[in-house]
Amino acid sequence: MRVRVFRVSAYSDPETGRPGKIIELVEVRRTQPSSAFSSGSEDVLMAQRLLQSLVAQLQGMGLMPPHRDIIIPKVTLILTEEEYDMLGVKLEVNEEFDLEFSEGKIIFKPL
Numbered sequence: 001m002r003v004r005v006f007r008v009s010a011y012s013d014p015e016t017g018r019p020g021k022i023i024e025l026v027e028v029r030r031t032q033p034s035s036a037f038s039s040g041s042e043d044v045l046m047a048q049r050l051l052q053s054l055v056a057q058l059q060g061m062g063l064m065p066p067h068r069d070i071i072i073p074k075v076t077l078i079l080t081e082e083e084y085d086m087l088g089v090k091l092e093v094n095e096e097f098d099l100e101f102s103e104g105k106i107i108f109k110p111l
Helices: 042-060 081-087
Strands: 002-012 019-029 070-080 096-102 105-110
Touching: 002 070, 019 081, 070 081
Parallel strands: none
Antiparallel strands: 002 019, 002 096, 019 070, 096 105
């Protein structure tokens, strides 16, 4: 699944006082523009393209909100600085990864 680093916060372990990080990952699902006409005549397809072009122009002018991905909370990691270093992956806000679960392991694959 594709995940994005949503938030990275500082953290102190309440028992030891050691610094760490809270890393929130969200699943990103790309949404496809819905099509009211999945099939049709050449005129219908032409009208559909014209409408999509018009919507894109209105979004570009700021008159309509842009098309957004669906974001679903997925994984929160609470790690000490040592654990974060052992992870071997630098997790920066808005960075995306393919996240894979395999045989009890979590694998981060950069895109």
